[in-house]
Amino acid sequence: VExxxxxxxxxxxxxxxxxxVKALGIYLKERNCAQVTVNLVNYxxxxxxxxxxxxxxxASEYNTGVKQAELIGLLPMKxxxxxxxxxxxxxxxxxxxxxxENYLL
Numbered sequence: 001v002e003x004x005x006x007x008x009x010x011x012x013x014x015x016x017x018x019x020x021v022k023a024l025g026i027y028l029k030e031r032n033c034a035q036v037t038v039n040l041v042n043y044x045x046x047x048x049x050x051x052x053x054x055x056x057x058x059a060s061e062y063n064t065g066v067k068q069a070e071l072i073g074l075l076p077m078k079x080x081x082x083x084x085x086x087x088x089x090x091x092x093x094x095x096x097x098x099x100x101e102n103y104l105l
Contacts, residue, residue: 001027004034007058011038011051018054019045033067043079049086077101 004025011017020042028035036055040046056066081095096102 001025001034003059003062003064004036006062007036007055008038010058011036011054018051021046021051040075040079043076043082047086048075048079048083052083 002025004027006025008023008025009015009017011021012023013019013021017023020040022039022041024037026035026037027033038051038055040048040051052069059066077099078095081093081099084090085093085095
Protein backbone atom coordinates (compact mmCIF):
# COMPACT_ATOMS: atom_id res chain seq x y z
CA VAL A 1 0.00 0.00 0.00
CA GLU A 2 2.98 2.33 0.48
CA UNK A 3 3.64 2.33 -3.27
CA UNK A 4 0.01 3.19 -4.00
CA UNK A 5 0.26 6.06 -1.52
CA UNK A 6 3.44 7.33 -3.16
CA UNK A 7 1.87 7.21 -6.63
CA UNK A 8 -1.27 8.95 -5.37
CA UNK A 9 0.86 11.64 -3.77
CA UNK A 10 2.70 12.30 -7.01
CA UNK A 11 -0.39 12.58 -9.22
CA UNK A 12 -2.53 14.58 -6.77
CA UNK A 13 -3.01 18.20 -7.85
CA UNK A 14 -2.68 19.49 -4.29
CA UNK A 15 0.89 18.11 -4.22
CA UNK A 16 1.82 19.69 -7.54
CA UNK A 17 0.72 16.71 -9.63
CA UNK A 18 -1.83 16.52 -12.41
CA UNK A 19 -4.45 19.29 -12.68
CA UNK A 20 -7.96 18.25 -11.67
CA VAL A 21 -6.79 15.06 -9.94
CA LYS A 22 -7.51 13.95 -6.39
CA ALA A 23 -5.96 10.65 -5.33
CA LEU A 24 -5.33 8.31 -2.40
CA GLY A 25 -3.46 5.08 -1.97
CA ILE A 26 -5.55 2.50 -0.16
CA TYR A 27 -5.57 -1.21 0.67
CA LEU A 28 -8.53 -3.27 -0.52
CA LYS A 29 -8.89 -6.09 1.99
CA GLU A 30 -11.55 -7.92 -0.06
CA ARG A 31 -9.20 -8.04 -3.08
CA ASN A 32 -5.96 -8.35 -1.13
CA CYS A 33 -4.31 -5.57 -3.11
CA ALA A 34 -3.40 -1.91 -3.00
CA GLN A 35 -5.22 0.63 -5.13
CA VAL A 36 -4.61 4.15 -6.31
CA THR A 37 -8.09 5.59 -6.06
CA VAL A 38 -8.61 8.70 -8.16
CA ASN A 39 -11.23 11.37 -8.61
CA LEU A 40 -10.67 12.99 -11.98
CA VAL A 41 -12.58 16.19 -11.34
CA ASN A 42 -11.78 17.83 -14.69
CA TYR A 43 -10.90 15.58 -17.61
CA UNK A 44 -10.32 18.61 -19.86
CA UNK A 45 -7.33 19.59 -17.69
CA UNK A 46 -5.98 16.05 -17.43
CA UNK A 47 -7.42 13.67 -20.02
CA UNK A 48 -8.19 10.13 -18.89
CA UNK A 49 -5.40 8.60 -20.98
CA UNK A 50 -2.82 11.05 -19.58
CA UNK A 51 -3.81 10.06 -16.05
CA UNK A 52 -3.70 6.36 -16.92
CA UNK A 53 -0.29 6.57 -18.55
CA UNK A 54 1.16 8.57 -15.63
CA UNK A 55 -0.05 6.01 -13.10
CA UNK A 56 1.45 3.21 -15.22
CA UNK A 57 4.72 5.11 -15.61
CA UNK A 58 5.01 5.71 -11.87
CA ALA A 59 4.10 2.10 -11.08
CA SER A 60 6.90 1.00 -13.38
CA GLU A 61 9.33 3.32 -11.58
CA TYR A 62 8.42 1.50 -8.36
CA ASN A 63 8.92 -1.88 -10.05
CA THR A 64 5.25 -2.79 -10.02
CA GLY A 65 2.38 -2.68 -12.48
CA VAL A 66 -1.26 -1.88 -12.91
CA LYS A 67 -3.46 -4.97 -12.72
CA GLN A 68 -6.68 -3.32 -13.87
CA ALA A 69 -8.68 -0.12 -13.81
CA GLU A 70 -12.14 0.40 -12.40
CA LEU A 71 -14.78 3.01 -13.10
CA ILE A 72 -17.11 4.03 -10.31
CA GLY A 73 -19.87 6.41 -11.30
CA LEU A 74 -20.23 8.09 -14.66
CA LEU A 75 -17.94 9.77 -17.13
CA PRO A 76 -18.55 11.94 -20.19
CA MET A 77 -18.57 10.20 -23.57
CA LYS A 78 -15.99 12.71 -24.79
CA UNK A 79 -13.53 11.60 -22.08
CA UNK A 80 -13.87 7.96 -23.12
CA UNK A 81 -13.70 8.80 -26.82
CA UNK A 82 -10.48 10.77 -26.35
CA UNK A 83 -8.93 7.88 -24.42
CA UNK A 84 -10.01 5.39 -27.09
CA UNK A 85 -8.57 7.61 -29.82
CA UNK A 86 -5.25 7.78 -27.96
CA UNK A 87 -4.97 4.02 -27.44
CA UNK A 88 -6.12 3.24 -30.98
CA UNK A 89 -3.73 5.79 -32.44
CA UNK A 90 -6.46 7.62 -34.36
CA UNK A 91 -5.04 10.65 -36.18
CA UNK A 92 -6.95 13.94 -36.02
CA UNK A 93 -9.86 12.37 -34.16
CA UNK A 94 -12.65 14.76 -33.16
CA UNK A 95 -15.16 13.05 -30.86
CA UNK A 96 -17.71 15.80 -31.50
CA UNK A 97 -17.93 14.95 -35.20
CA UNK A 98 -16.87 11.30 -35.43
CA UNK A 99 -19.21 9.55 -32.98
CA UNK A 100 -22.44 8.44 -34.60
CA GLU A 101 -24.52 8.80 -31.43
CA ASN A 102 -23.89 12.54 -31.53
CA TYR A 103 -25.92 12.64 -34.75
CA LEU A 104 -28.73 10.41 -33.50
CA LEU A 105 -29.59 12.35 -30.36
